[in-house]
Amino acid sequence: xxxxxxxxxxxxxxxxxxVKGVQFVDIRDAGxxxxxxxxxxxxxxxxxxxxxxxxxxxxxxxTVDTVRRMAAEVFIPLTVGGGIRTCDDIRTMLNAxxxxxxxxxxAVFNPEFVREAAERFGSQCIVVAIDAKKVSGEGEAxxxxxxxxxxxxxxxxxxxEWAKKMVELGAGEILLTxxxxxxxxxxxxxxxxxxxxxxxxxxxxxxGGVGNLQHLVDGCVxxxxxxxxxxxxxxxxxxxxxxxxxxxxxxxxxxRL
Amino acid sequence: xxxxxVIDYGMGNLHSVAKALEHVSPETEVWVxxxxxxxxxxxxxxxxxxxxxxxxxxxxxxQGVDKEVRDAIASGKPFLGxxxxxxxxxxxxxxxxxxxCLGHFGGEVKYFGDDLRDEQGERLKVPHMGWxxxxxxxxxPLWKDIDxxxxxxxxxxYYVQAKERAQVAGTCEYGVPFDVALYRDNxxxxxxxxxxxxxxxxxxxxxxxxWNGKV
Numbered sequence: 001x002x003x004x005x006x007x008x009x010x011x012x013x014x015x016x017x018x019v020k021g022v023q024f025v026d027i028r029d030a031g032x033x034x035x036x037x038x039x040x041x042x043x044x045x046x047x048x049x050x051x052x053x054x055x056x057x058x059x060x061x062x063t064v065d066t067v068r069r070m071a072a073e074v075f076i077p078l079t080v081g082g083g084i085r086t087c088d089d090i091r092t093m094l095n096a097x098x099x100x101x102x103x104x105x106x107a108v109f110n111p112e113f114v115r116e117a118a119e120r121f122g123s124q125c126i127v128v129a130i131d132a133k134k135v136s137g138e139g140e141a142x143x144x145x146x147x148x149x150x151x152x153x154x155x156x157x158x159x160x161e162w163a164k165k166m167v168e169l170g171a172g173e174i175l176l177t178x179x180x181x182x183x184x185x186x187x188x189x190x191x192x193x194x195x196x197x198x199x200x201x202x203x204x205x206x207x208g209g210v211g212n213l214q215h216l217v218d219g220c221v222x223x224x225x226x227x228x229x230x231x232x233x234x235x236x237x238x239x240x241x242x243x244x245x246x247x248x249x250x251x252x253x254x255x256r257l
Numbered sequence: 258x259x260x261x262x263v264i265d266y267g268m269g270n271l272h273s274v275a276k277a278l279e280h281v282s283p284e285t286e287v288w289v290x291x292x293x294x295x296x297x298x299x300x301x302x303x304x305x306x307x308x309x310x311x312x313x314x315x316x317x318x319x320q321g322v323d324k325e326v327r328d329a330i331a332s333g334k335p336f337l338g339x340x341x342x343x344x345x346x347x348x349x350x351x352x353x354x355x356x357x358c359l360g361h362f363g364g365e366v367k368y369f370g371d372d373l374r375d376e377q378g379e380r381l382k383v384p385h386m387g388w389x390x391x392x393x394x395x396x397x398p399l400w401k402d403i404d405x406x407x408x409x410x411x412x413x414x415y416y417v418q419a420k421e422r423a424q425v426a427g428t429c430e431y432g433v434p435f436d437v438a439l440y441r442d443n444x445x446x447x448x449x450x451x452x453x454x455x456x457x458x459x460x461x462x463x464x465x466x467x468w469n470g471k472v
Contacts, residue, residue: 002429003381004408041455071272071273072279075453075454075455075458076453076455077410077412077453097276172386203384226382226387
C-alpha cells in the first residue's frame with residue numbers, strides 16, 4: 001500500500017503559547033506555536049494538530065490569530081481543536097487557515113452538531129475527537145467508554161458504537177485518545193484503536209500514551225491506525241520526526257520520507 | 258506585477274492556497290476574487306474547491322464561475338484547477354446521485370467504493386486521506402524539479418478517470434489506479450492539494466507561476 005501512515009505532532013496551546021514549551025536547540029521561540037509548527041514542518045511532519053486549551057473567551061482571538069500566522073507559513077494540513085462548539089467557530093477557524101477542525105465535547109452533548117457541520121463544511125474537514133477509557137475488568141469482554149472533562153466524567157457511551165455513530169453523522173476522521181494510557185507512556189491502547197479502526201471506514205488517528213518510537217509502529221500495525229499523534233516525545237527533544245519515520249520505515253510501515 | 262486570480266465561489270479555505278502562492282512568489286499579486294473583470298484581467302487563474310460536487314457546481318453556475326472558467330481557458334492564460342476544481346472540469350461526477358460538470362475534459366468522477374482493498378486484501382479507508390505517490394506520465398513545465406513518485410497530500414472520496422489517456426499528466430493508486438493530474442494546452446489540473454504538500458507542492462505552485470501556458 002502506497003498511502004503513507006501519517007505522523008502528527010500535537011501542540012497544546014494556551015493564550016497563544018505552547019504549554020510547557022518545546023525543547024529544540026535551533027528554534028527562536030520555543031513557546032511560539034508558529035515557530036514550533038514551522039520546525040515540525042521542516043522536519044517532515046505530515047500534519048500539525050493544534051489543540052487550544054485557552055479557557056477565556058478573549059483568548060480565542062489570540063488563537064485565531066495564531067492559526068492565521070501558522071497557516072501562512074506551514075504548508076501541510078493543519079487541524080485545530082478545543083472549544084469548537086458552533087458552526088461559527090468552525091467557519092472562523094477554516095477562514096483563518098485551518099484545514100480541519102476537531103470536535104470533542106460538543107459532539108457528546110449534541111451529536112447533531114456533527115451532522116450539521118459535515119453538511120455545511122464537508123466531512124473532509126470534520127474530525128471527531130473521542131476520549132475513551134477501558135471500563136471492563138479482567139476476564140470480562142473488552143469494553144471502552146467515552147469520557148469527558150479530561151477523563152473525569154463517564155458518559156455511559158460505548159466507544160466503538162459512538163465512533164460508528166459519529167461516522168454515520170458525517171465525521172471524516174476520528175481522533176482517538178485512549179485516556180487510561182494518556183501521559184502514562186505505555187503506548188496507545190491498541191485494543192480500542194483496532195476495534196474502532198475496524199468498525200469504521202474513515203481514517204483513525206491514534207493518540208495518548210506514546211513513550212517511544214515502537215509505540216508509533218504498534219499503533220499502525222497492531223492498532224491499525226492510519227495516523228499517529230504524539231506530543232511530548234517530540235516536544236522534549238527525545239526523538240525527532242525523522243528518527244520516528246526512520247524507525248517506522250525499518251519496521252515495515254509505509255511513511256513519507 | 259504578475260497577478261493570479263484565485264476564484265472564490267464560497268467553497269472552502271482559500272487562505273492556504275493564497276498564502277502558498279505568496280510564499281513561493283512574493284512578487285506576484287494574489288487576488289482572491291469572484292469579480293469577473295478581475296479574473297479576466299489576471300495573468301493566471303486558479304480554481305480551487307473542496308466539499309461536495311453538487312454544492313460546488315451549484316455555486317459555480319449561480320455565480321457565473323462557469324463562464325469565467327471557459328473564458329480563462331479560451332484565453333490561453335495558465336489555468337490550474339485543484340481537487341474539486343479539477344473534478345468540476347470533467348463531464349460528470351457520480352457523487353450526490355450524479356452531477357453534470359463543466360465538461361472541459363472527457364471522463365468521469367467515480368466513488369472509491371465501500372469495500373476498497375489493496376493488493377494484499379487489506380481494507381482501505383475512504384476518504385483517501387494523506388500522502389500518496391504521484392507517478393508522472395509526461396514531462397510538463399509544472400513537474401519541473403519534482404521527481405516522479407513524489408508524495409502529495411490528498412483528501413477525497415471520488416476520483417477522476419480521464420477518457421483521453423493523452424491528457425493524463427500523473428497517476429496514483431489506491432485500491433484502483435486513477436488520474437491525479439490532467440493537462441491540455443494552458444490547463445493543468447490536480448486532484449491533490451499542492452498548497453498542503455510541503456516542498457513538492459510549493460514547487461508545483463512556483464512552476465505554475467513561472468509557466469507561460471505552453472506545453
